[in-house]
Amino acid sequence: MNTDRLIRWAIWLYLLVVFVFVFTPIITSVIFSFNSDRFPTVPLGSFTTKWYQTVISDPDFWKAVRTSLLVSVCSGVLATLIGFCTAYTDFRYQFRFKGAYIALALLPPTIPLIILALAMLAWLSKIGASGQVWSIIIAHTVLCAPFAMGVIRLRLQQMDPDLESAAWNLGASEWSAMKNVVLPFAKPALVSAFCLTMAVSFDEFTVSWFVSGLNKTIPVAILEVLQGTVDPQINAIGTFVFFTSMTLVIIAQLIFTARTNRSS
Amino acid sequence: MKNKLDLYALTWRMPVIVWQLLFFVGPLLFMIAMSFFLVKNYRMEEAFEMKNWIKMTSRGYFWDAYLYTVFLASLSTVVTSLLAFPAAYGLAFKVSESTRRWAIFLLIIPFFTSYLVRTFSWYVILAESGVANAMLAYIGLGPFKMLNTIFGSIVGYLTLTFPLVIILQTLSLSNIDRSLIEAAQNLGAGRLKTLWSVTIPSAKVGLIIGAVFCFILSFGDFVAPYYLGGSKPPTLPILIIDTTKAGQQWPRAAVVAVVMMLTLMTVAYTAISLAYRKRR
Numbered sequence: 001m002n003t004d005r006l007i008r009w010a011i012w013l014y015l016l017v018v019f020v021f022v023f024t025p026i027i028t029s030v031i032f033s034f035n036s037d038r039f040p041t042v043p044l045g046s047f048t049t050k051w052y053q054t055v056i057s058d059p060d061f062w063k064a065v066r067t068s069l070l071v072s073v074c075s076g077v078l079a080t081l082i083g084f085c086t087a088y089t090d091f092r093y094q095f096r097f098k099g100a101y102i103a104l105a106l107l108p109p110t111i112p113l114i115i116l117a118l119a120m121l122a123w124l125s126k127i128g129a130s131g132q133v134w135s136i137i138i139a140h141t142v143l144c145a146p147f148a149m150g151v152i153r154l155r156l157q158q159m160d161p162d163l164e165s166a167a168w169n170l171g172a173s174e175w176s177a178m179k180n181v182v183l184p185f186a187k188p189a190l191v192s193a194f195c196l197t198m199a200v201s202f203d204e205f206t207v208s209w210f211v212s213g214l215n216k217t218i219p220v221a222i223l224e225v226l227q228g229t230v231d232p233q234i235n236a237i238g239t240f241v242f243f244t245s246m247t248l249v250i251i252a253q254l255i256f257t258a259r260t261n262r263s264s
Numbered sequence: 265m266k267n268k269l270d271l272y273a274l275t276w277r278m279p280v281i282v283w284q285l286l287f288f289v290g291p292l293l294f295m296i297a298m299s300f301f302l303v304k305n306y307r308m309e310e311a312f313e314m315k316n317w318i319k320m321t322s323r324g325y326f327w328d329a330y331l332y333t334v335f336l337a338s339l340s341t342v343v344t345s346l347l348a349f350p351a352a353y354g355l356a357f358k359v360s361e362s363t364r365r366w367a368i369f370l371l372i373i374p375f376f377t378s379y380l381v382r383t384f385s386w387y388v389i390l391a392e393s394g395v396a397n398a399m400l401a402y403i404g405l406g407p408f409k410m411l412n413t414i415f416g417s418i419v420g421y422l423t424l425t426f427p428l429v430i431i432l433q434t435l436s437l438s439n440i441d442r443s444l445i446e447a448a449q450n451l452g453a454g455r456l457k458t459l460w461s462v463t464i465p466s467a468k469v470g471l472i473i474g475a476v477f478c479f480i481l482s483f484g485d486f487v488a489p490y491y492l493g494g495s496k497p498p499t500l501p502i503l504i505i506d507t508t509k510a511g512q513q514w515p516r517a518a519v520v521a522v523v524m525m526l527t528l529m530t531v532a533y534t535a536i537s538l539a540y541r542k543r544r
Contacts, residue, residue, distance in 0.1 A: 007455075011354035015367070018351045022374050022427055025385030028395065032388065040388045042398045086280040093273060105280045108288055110477075112484020112528070114501040115521045116291070122298050122514055123291035142288045145280065174272045196376065203378045206486070210508070219380050226384060226491065230391075238381035249376045253369055 026242055033235035040232060051236040060221070061237070067133060068202055068217040075140035076198035082141065083148025083193055084186065090149075091156040092164075106146045116143070117210035124211055131213025139207045144197035151196060151256065155189030156182075188255050195252035199245040292525075299518035306512055320519045325497070330523070333483060333499040336414070340421035340482035344429050345475050347422070352433030353463075356440075368434065371427040382423050383487050390416060390492065412494025420488025425481050429474040436470020437463070472539040476532050483528060500524050 028040075033052070036045035055061050086105045090098075108116070120139045124130035129138070159182070167177035183190075205219035212220055218241060225231055302311045320326050355364050374382070389395045390410040400406035410416055440463065448462040464471070482488075486501035495502055500520055507517040 008358055011350065011358050014350050015354050015359075018347075018426075018430070019367075019370065021422070022371070024389070025382035025423065026374065026377065028389055029381060029385045039391075039393070040395075041391075041393055042395050082279050082283055085276040085278075089273075089276045089280075093277070095269075101277075101281070104284050104289070108284075110480060110532075111292070112480060112501070112524065114484050114486055114504050115295075115524060118504055118508060118514070118517055118521050119291035119295035120287075121508070122518070123287075123294045126294060138287050141283065145283070149280075199376045203376065203380075205380050219378060222380055222384070226380075230388065234381070234384055238378065238384065241378045241381055245377045246373055249373050253372060257365075257369075 026246075029235050029238045029242065032232065033239045035232070035235075038232060039230060040235065051232050055233050055236045055240075060216075061218075064216050064218045064221045067136075067212075067215050068219075070133060071136045071140060071208075071217055072198045072201040074134075074137045075144055075201040076194045078137070078141040079144035079148045079197040079201075080152075080190055080194045082145045083150075083197075084152050084190060086145070086149045087152035087156055088182065088186075090153060091159075091161075105149055108142050109146055113143075113204070113206040117207040120207055121210040130211055131215075133212075133215045135211040135213070136208050136215070136217065139211055140201040140204060143204060143207065144200050147200060148193035148197050151193040151252075152186060152189045155186055155256070159185050188258075192252040192256040195248045195255075199248035199252070202248070203241070203245050295518050296522055298515050299522050301515045301518075303513060303515060308514060316515045316519045320516055326503070326520070328497050329500055329503050332497050333489075333501075334527070336417055336421075336489060336493075336499060337479050337483040339414070340418055340425065341475050341479045343418055344422055344425050344478045344482075345433075345471070348426060348429040348433050348474070349471075351430050352437055355430070355434045356437035364434065364438065368431055371431050375427045375431075379424055380487060383420050383491055386416075386419055386423060387411065387491055390419065411492060412496070414493065417489045417493030420492040421478075421482045421485065424485055424488065425478045428481075429478050432470055432474035432477065433467070436467040436474075439470070440466045469539045472535050476535045479531055479535075480528055483524065 031044070032040035034047055034049065036048040036050070090102060095101075116139070120135075120142075121130060124135050124138070129135050163185075164177050164181055167181045168174065172180065202217075203219060205217070205223050208217045209220045209223055216224070218237065222234060222237060222241075225234060297310075298308075299316055300312045300314070302309045302313055302315060355367050359367070391397075392407060392409070392411070396410060397407040400408065410419075444462055444466060445458060448458045453461070484501055486499065486505060489495060489499045490502055493499075498506065500523070504517045504520050507513045507520065
């Protein structure tokens with residue numbers, strides 16, 4: 001029917017517009033990072049790498065990179081560990097107040113970051129733990145663990161629960177069944193969860209900005225530059241940030257979907 | 265299944281409880297308590313006084329900010345949900361399974377990719393002499409003032425929430441039982457009639473959850489209204505930042521945060537009971 005084709009075309013066109021809108025800021029930022037003009041607009045100036053050179057020769061940038069990497073790796077590891085424990089508990093056990101338990105684990109992403117930022121700042125100052133690199137790590141672990149739990153829980157969902165009991169019946173202790181059956185099965189999800197949570201931590205700026213004190217992560221450094229002027233260096237740093245977090249998210253998704261499809 | 269509470273079970277169960285009580289529930293409860301503290305000579309004193317609450321709620325600018333934030337977040341929710349729906353509908357019904365998977369794959373990437381830098385990018389694009397106006401000038405339009413307007417704020421909110429809302433809507437639409445839709449069409453319902461009385465009600469829960477997340481994210485975001493919206497008037501998150509960073513008035517900022525949490529809880533509760541209400 002003709003109307004059907006028309007609708008189909010309209011929808012494809014609309015999807016195209018949506019994806020252009022979603023990816024425009026990322027692409028623009030990459031293009032302008034190589035553009036010579038001080039104020040980024042069209043027509044473009046000439047090709048240059050001077051913004052990258054300025055950024056690379058700035059010791060503050062490298063300091064921020066080190067802080068960011070340290071924070072995101074540590075929070076990624078902690079969040080993945082906690083996420084695994086929670087996902088496994090949810091998969092394996094039934095108990096009273098399990099609903100409350102799951103809610104406690106999953107709630108952080110539903111609280112606005114600005115509120116968590118203030119709460120964390122106040123609480124960490126109170127217990128004498130604010131303004132340190134590990135203050136950011138503590139806060140980011142809270143934010144990231146639910147994502148890790150979600151990813152790992154989805155993977156465990158595909159495991160036959162009898163697999164573990166079979167190992168017990170063959171004489172394995174719970175610990176060795178964990179080590180030889182559950183962990184190998186969950187391994188791709190653990191890697192995936194680690195990459196995803198590392199990306200979340202790497203990009204987070206509100207909470208970091210509040211609790212980090214003088215230890216700026218890259219997004220916090222960007223935030224502070226933004227309060228001044230339009231600085232084309234931001235495009236160069238931004239491209240670096242995009243590249244890092246996109247790579248992490250893509251790896252996380254590829255590992256997760258590859259294993260999921262193979263086993264089903 | 266062994267189900268007793270032994271060392272093994274506790275090893276897996278305890279980490280999240282301990283961590284969340286210490287670093288999630290603890291901070292939130294302390295923040296609520298802090299809204300009753302006093303500040304004397306730039307130092308916070310633990311107390312239980314209504315001073316901050318009275319001070320904040322008696323100010324006109326607080327209520328201006330409150331209403332403006334609710335307005336912006338509601339507008340963002342309506343606009344995002346409406347713009348996302350055709351895309352989600354297309355992804356759920358008009359493309360192949362593998363295209364849908366790829367589309368979701370692509371949408372997940374920006375959701376986890378620096379929102380701050382993407383907003384800065386929009387700032388440059390929407391500026392007076394930016395890319396958008398330069399392109400509009402080619403076809404003889406403009407220049408339009410796009411920064412420091414509600415339009416700017418909405419572009420920012422869309423940058424934050426659009427991919428997530430499309431994903432949530434797509435998932436809920438593609439889980440609808442197809443035979444329901446076919447049945448409606450066989451019974452002679454037209455496209456719009458089917459959409460309105462079968463498709464949308466069947467996906468209601470997912471659509472509302474998408475909208476709730478959109479509201480929460482927009483309501484709590486300071487980047488879009490600050491950098492793209494011009495912060496006139498400020499929104500509640502901007503008020504929190506100003507009060508905390510510039511004024512050192514943490515207890516007053518806590519009042520704002522508690523009011524925000526109460527608002528969000530009310531909105532989420534209302535929306536979710538609406539989502540699960542049986543249709544008569």
